[in-house]
Amino acid sequence: MRDHLDQRGALPISGPSKIDDGTRVLVGGAVTHRQRPATAGGVTFLNLEDETGMLNVVCSQGLFFRSKRTIRSSPALLVRDILKNVDGPINLIADKVCQRQLNLGSGTGNRARSSIHPSTTRR
Structure with a gap:
C-alpha cells in the first residue's frame, strides 16, 4: 500500500x-x-x-454529508487536508476523502476509486 501512496504523492502519517x-x-x-x-456540532473525527x-x-459537517458513505464505511482513506500544526497534537482539517482498498499484501487492489492530488501551500 505504501508504494501506491508514495506514487500518488501521499505523505506517511509521520510526515x-x-x-x-x-x-x-x-x-x-x-x-x-x-x-x-452529539456535542461536536456535526463534526466527525477520524484516526x-x-x-x-x-x-x-x-471532517466538517459539509464534508461528512458530501462523502457520508465513504467516511462511514471505508476501511482505509486517502485524505486531502489543511494541516493544523500549532502547539500540541497535529490535526488535519479534511477537504476531500477518497476510499482506499485496504490491502496489506503484495500491492494489488490498492487503487483509489477517485482521484485526489495534493496542491500548493495554502495559508
Whole structure:
C-alpha cells in the first residue's frame, strides 16, 4: 500500500509533523476509529494509521454529508487536508476523502476509486 501512496504523492502519517501550519497535504492510511459526538456540532473525527503512526483528521459537517458513505464505511482513506500544526497534537482539517482498498499484501487492489492530488501551500 505504501508504494501506491508514495506514487500518488501521499505523505506517511509521520510526515505532517515536519510541515508548516496551513499547508495542504495528502495522507493515506487505515481508519482505526470514527467519532461523531452529539456535542461536536456535526463534526466527525477520524484516526488514520499507517506504518509510521496515527493522525487525527477532522471532517466538517459539509464534508461528512458530501462523502457520508465513504467516511462511514471505508476501511482505509486517502485524505486531502489543511494541516493544523500549532502547539500540541497535529490535526488535519479534511477537504476531500477518497476510499482506499485496504490491502496489506503484495500491492494489488490498492487503487483509489477517485482521484485526489495534493496542491500548493495554502495559508
